Structure formats: structure tokens, C-alpha cells
Amino acid sequence: MSGVRVLVGTQKCAFVLTSDGNRQRWELSSPHFVGWEIYHLKGSIADPNRLYASQYNSWFGQLIQRSNDGGETWEPVGNRFVLEGAIGNYEGYDGTPQAWEFKRIWHLEPSLTDPDTIYAGAEDAALFRSTDGGQNWQELRGLRAHHSARRWQPGRTAMCLHTILLDPNNVRRLFIAVMAAGVFRTDDAGETWCPINRGLKSQYIADPNAEVGHCVHSIKMHHTRPRVLFMQKHWDVMRSDNAGESWQEVSGNLPSDFGFAIDVHAHEPETIYVVPIKSESEHFPPEGKLRVYRSRTGGYEWEPLTKGLPQNDCYANVLREAMGVDSLDPCGVYFGTTGGEVYASADGGDTWMLIAQRLPPVHSVEVQTLP
Amino acid sequence: MIRLILPGQLRALARVGSEVELRVEGQATQRSVLDALEAQYPVLRGTLRDYVSKRRRPHLRFFACQEDLSHEPADAPLPHPVASGAEPLIVVAAVAGG
Numbered sequence: 001m002s003g004v005r006v007l008v009g010t011q012k013c014a015f016v017l018t019s020d021g022n023r024q025r026w027e028l029s030s031p032h033f034v035g036w037e038i039y040h041l042k043g044s045i046a047d048p049n050r051l052y053a054s055q056y057n058s059w060f061g062q063l064i065q066r067s068n069d070g071g072e073t074w075e076p077v078g079n080r081f082v083l084e085g086a087i088g089n090y091e092g093y094d095g096t097p098q099a100w101e102f103k104r105i106w107h108l109e110p111s112l113t114d115p116d117t118i119y120a121g122a123e124d125a126a127l128f129r130s131t132d133g134g135q136n137w138q139e140l141r142g143l144r145a146h147h148s149a150r151r152w153q154p155g156r157t158a159m160c161l162h163t164i165l166l167d168p169n170n171v172r173r174l175f176i177a178v179m180a181a182g183v184f185r186t187d188d189a190g191e192t193w194c195p196i197n198r199g200l201k202s203q204y205i206a207d208p209n210a211e212v213g214h215c216v217h218s219i220k221m222h223h224t225r226p227r228v229l230f231m232q233k234h235w236d237v238m239r240s241d242n243a244g245e246s247w248q249e250v251s252g253n254l255p256s257d258f259g260f261a262i263d264v265h266a267h268e269p270e271t272i273y274v275v276p277i278k279s280e281s282e283h284f285p286p287e288g289k290l291r292v293y294r295s296r297t298g299g300y301e302w303e304p305l306t307k308g309l310p311q312n313d314c315y316a317n318v319l320r321e322a323m324g325v326d327s328l329d330p331c332g333v334y335f336g337t338t339g340g341e342v343y344a345s346a347d348g349g350d351t352w353m354l355i356a357q358r359l360p361p362v363h364s365v366e367v368q369t370l371p
Numbered sequence: 372m373i374r375l376i377l378p379g380q381l382r383a384l385a386r387v388g389s390e391v392e393l394r395v396e397g398q399a400t401q402r403s404v405l406d407a408l409e410a411q412y413p414v415l416r417g418t419l420r421d422y423v424s425k426r427r428r429p430h431l432r433f434f435a436c437q438e439d440l441s442h443e444p445a446d447a448p449l450p451h452p453v454a455s456g457a458e459p460l461i462v463v464a465a466v467a468g469g
Contacts, residue, residue, distance in 0.1 A: 035379075059431060063417075079417045080416070082422065
């Protein structure tokens with residue numbers, strides 16, 4: 001029988017949750033990497049037992065861990081992330097040039113076809129790639145060489161590359177997002193990049209329609225339609241039907257279009273999920289009600305999904321990496337909260353169950369569907 | 372042999388006990404001790420000092436003989452009791468709540 005593995009990165013360690021295909025009974029692993037922040041962990045589609053984890057703390061810096069047995073055991077691999085060529089500057093909080101430096105890895109994105117090839121998104125914003133299972137890392141320098149890079153500015157948290165999407169139909173096309181610069185696309189495997197932010201409007205920057213400066217929180221695509229992108233921006237839920245050439249707002253009737261996480265149903269490319277958050281200063285659900293919103297029309301029209309979710313006194317957040325889907329039928333949907341809870345739905349979001357609680361704040365949730 | 376005491380998280384990472392013994396070629400300094408440590412336990416590369424600049428990570432301190440040696444030059448000789456193995460060099464992680 002098929003099964004599901006949910007990879008949970010938290011502020012203090014990582015966990016692996018497993019279930020059979022019914023998704024009713026879940027087993028929580030012992031904590032991995034205790035005492036370390038796990039920004040992200042993700043499995044390879046090409047080899048589901050190959051997992052990677054970004055392990056960090058402020059004492060000892062960055063480590064990358066790799067598992068070849070689905071998270072039973074782990075081994076540290078390469079952690080030498082060196083910025084290539086001229087270091088360059090970006091615009092710091094006080095308006096002065098800040099020299100780029102490597103701080104940590106926010107996001108890991110394994111290749112869709114080769115378990116030994118993996119991309120890593122860094123703070124300060126830079127893109128790295130390994131082709132030997134994470135032992136050695138090289139920067140794809142073209143991104144920081146873009147002429148707009150000196151105008152990128154950090155958000156309150158960081159100036160980091162937090163999202164990487166790989167086009168399943170075109171190995172030379174990648175999409176990345178940088179906080180708080182926006183979305184960029186390469187069509188030549190990372191040699192050159194173009195900002196793809198036309199249509200985004202951000203009232204918190206001097207020119208709301210600027211080429212860069214937009215605080216994009218997350219973008220996702222359905223693997224069968226890689227030209228259609230869905231975005232949760234700081235404020236606004238957006239979509240693009242032309243690989244990011246232009247964007248349109250699809251926030252529709254959401255109670256708040258602020259949020260962090262967004263995802264796409266595994267079998268319905270126009271069914272998308274978000275978790276509305278009240279505002280940039282109040283990072284919890286409106287009215288204290290934890291509601292996932294689902295649109296079956298690619299945006300515009302949204303319905304609240306509440307069955308099994310707390311509908312009062314919920315003041316937790318759902319971070320950008322903390323939502324995922326499985327590819328069973330019906331599609332499973334999962335998310336984790338900064339309150340240390342992980343919720344799962346085995347019916348596309350109609351009903352939810354709590355599958356883990358009292359964990360450290362959840363940074364990331366990635367889901368693997370196992371044969 | 373130089374005796375080195377690591378913080379608990381690095382002991383777990385390197386799978387070592389409470390104390391590590393290192394053979395250091397030449398004069399015992401912070402740099403030569405860390406070079407020897409990283410050669411013996413490659414998994415610790417980048418965890419005590421920056422990979423490129425080789426600067427000590429800011430939230431770590433080096434203590435020995437009841438003195439804070441953190442701001443000593445990397446090539447300064449370590450105190451004789453450390454060099455002789457009578458006293459350990461201790462790597463201390465900054466205390467943190469939460």
C-alpha cells in the first residue's frame with residue numbers, strides 16, 4: 001500500500017511523520033538534529049529515500065545533512081558556500097551599500113531527475129547548486145550579477161533567496177524569489193536572469209510598480225502547467241499564466257490577502273490553497289480562526305475550510321514553507337504552524353486532523369508520496 | 372597531545388566524547404589546534420570558524436587556565452599547560468535562553 005512521509009523542519013529540530021495511504025494514523029519520529037534550526041528539508045522526486053536538510057544555528061553556522069534511507073539516518077555533507085567573483089553590494093537598512101555575505105540556507109530544491117543534483121537558496125540572496133549529492137556547492141553567479149541587485153533591499157528578517165521552482169518541461173528554466181526583491185526567472189540554467197514582477201503592486205515601496213522591491217512570500221506551480229504560477233505576496237494573492245511575464249491579482253473574497261504559504265492541488269491545477277493571516281503586524285489568522293481557503297477556480301473565488309481546525313483563540317502563523325500536498329487520490333493537504341502543530345487533510349481540505357502538536361515552531365512542511 | 376573540550380552539539384556532530392585529544396605539529400596555537408581538529412574531524416569544518424575568513428564564530432569563546440583567550444591572535448602560543456596537555460582548551464558556546 002502506498003504511504004506518505006511528511007518532513008517537518010522546526011526552530012529546534014526536525015521530525016518525520018509517516019502514515020499509510022489512508023492517512024488516518026500517523027507516527028512521529030524522534031527529533032533529528034536537536035538544538036538546531038531546520039529551515040527546510042526536502043526529498044528527491046527521483047529517489048524518495050534521498051532527503052536533504054538545511055541545519056543552522058547562530059553558534060556553529062550552516063550544515064547540510066543528507067539521508068539515503070528516508071530519514072532514518074543522516075550524514076553531514078558539504079557546508080562550504082562561497083560567493084563567487086566580485087562580492088558586490090546591496091542596499092542596507094540605512095541606505096548604505098552592504099557587502100554580500102553568506103549567512104545560511106533557507107531553501108533546498110532537489111532536481112526533478114537526478115537525486116545528486118540540488119539547488120540551495122541562501123541569505124544573503126544567492127543561488128547555489130551541487131551535482132554530487134551536496135558534497136560540493138557552486139554559486140550560480142548570474143543572479144547576483146543582475147543589474148538590479150545593487151537595489152535589492154532586505155525585508156525586516158533578511159535578504160534571502162527563499163523559493164526555487166524547477167520547470168519540469170525545461171531543465172534550463174528556474175524561478176526563484178528573493179525577499180524583498182521579487183521573482184526572477186532564468187531560461188539558460190542560471191547564466192542570466194530577468195525580474196518577472198510586472199503586475200505586482202506594493203504600496204510599501206516608493207514606486208508600487210517597480211521592477212524589483214516586491215516582498216514575494218511564496219510561489220508554486222502545478223507540474224503539468226509550469227507556465228501558470230501562483231503567488232502569495234506580502235499582501236495580495238496573484239497568478240501568472242505566462243511564466244511570470246505578467247501577474248494579476250486573484251485575492252477575490254479572501255478575508256485577508258496577507259499570508260505566507262500557498263500550494264496547488266496535486267490533480268486539479270486550478271485548485272489552490274492559502275492560509276490568510278491578519279496583517280503584516282499581526283501574524284495570526286483573522287478573528288483567531290484558523291482557516292485554510294481553497295479556490296477551485298485558480299483564484300478570485302475562495303471558500304473557507306474549517307472542519308477540524310480551531311475556530312477560536314488561534315494566534316499562530318503558517319510560514320511560507322509550511323504547506324504541502326501529497327499526490328494520492330484524494331489529494332492530501334498539510335500545513336504546520338508556529339504554534340508547533342501539524343494538520344493534515346486526506347480529502348483535499350474538506351476535513352482536517354491534527355497529526356502532531358507541541359512541536360517547536362514549524363518552519364517547513366514537505367510531503368512525499370511513497371509507492 | 373592537546374586536550375580540547377567541545378560544546379555538546381559539536382560533540383554529537385563529530386561523535387566524540389567529552390574530550391578530544393589532538394596531535395598538533397609545531398607550536399600549539401588556536402590556529403594549529405583548529406587545523407588539527409578539522410583535519411581529524413572534517414565534519415567540524417566551518418562550525419568553529421568561518422570557512423573563508425577563518426575568523427572565530429562570534430558566539431563562541433575559547434577558554435583555558437581560567438582565562439578567556441578568545442581575543443588572542445590566532446597564531447599566539449597557547450598557555451604552556453594547554454600545550455603540554457595538563458589543561459584542556461575549552462570551546463564555550465554563548466549562553467542563550469529560549
